[in-house]
Amino acid sequence: MDVAQVLHMNEGTSQTSYATNSLIQQKAMSLTKSIKEEAITGVYKTTLASSLAIAELGCSSGPNALFAIQQLIKAVEKLCSKLKRESPEYRIFLNDLPGNDFNGIFKTIDSFKRQLSCEVEGGVGSCFIVGAPGSFYSRIFPAKSLHFVHSSYSLHWLSQVPEGVENNKGNIYISRSSPSNVVKAYYGQFQRDFSSFLKCRAEEVVEGGKMVLTFLGRRSDDPKSKECCYIWDLLAHALNDMVLEGLIKEEQMDGFNLPNYTPSPSEVNLEVVKEGSFTVNHMEVSEVSWKVACGEEDFSDGYGYKVAQCIRAVYEPLVVSHFGEAIVEHVFRQYQEILADRMLKENTVSINVTVSMTKLN
């Protein structure tokens, strides 16, 4: 699977789009508001830059693409008003892979700016927003051009499915029954990818600049822990049921592994320390209940539908590329039923690992 070519969240604003089904990810961004505010105001106080360059990496499309950006701008504006300083101008770079629905975001930029000026007393500094397509595992920006980098729920995407996981039978990610070589291969891929990410950003971020990164991760040091594997175990369950029904070939199922890795805080910290260009200021773990996927709506028939839609909005392109279009409705209907049953019986959550760091000289 060529991840950079195949991966994109479901585009547009339909029932199955990412824009309509990304409340879990939005909640995660709300939970890290104060960490981001502390970091961006720290950068502004030390640089007093008249033009602040901020990158949102893995922005996707829909309301989340500019969600953190509005939090960051509001924090800087509040500080400027306290310091009685003129607002800086903002250069905002929205990055994702080339298949992302960038046009979907561009259509919302005018209303985003209007709303921001209404919500901030006295208005905000000029805001220039551009798209920056490309993989964040390579260079995207000129040297020393960024003051602040934010990314949420994107860095658990690897650049590729690790090599040597062919014996991960019946699973689509690390699971209890995964052989040890599979766990090792996934961790090795994460280490290589995250280290490349840090090297590239080290070139692009100015001295004293900061990054706040939130991973879909885990608390535990055990990569097979249920807290990080369960959502995909249940998707594997749906696919395995379809193998038994003869709708999917066993070899097809065995050849499907996800390009994801959900790191622990210590695994994230270790890579930052090893790479050496940034110092960690703060590390935090938070959790989001899967029920958040339903928003304010009351689902008397259970939460399965909305959580399945949320996962479908993210994984449908990968499922279609591997298994074909014909089975996709069936996969996510089966998944919905399994989720509905599990969520009635247990409290299911996603774990977020957030790290805030500063670029050293």
Ligand SMILES: C[S@@+](CC[C@H](N)C(=O)[O-])C[C@H]1O[C@@H](n2cnc3c(N)ncnc32)[C@H](O)[C@@H]1O
């Ligand atoms: C689950 S979405 C998260 C989007 C948004 N940040 C949020 O919190 O709602 C993950 C995004 O990361 C992007 N992504 C994954 N790997 C990437 C890479 N190597 N370079 C750039 N973007 C990537 C995906 O295309 C996707 O849009």
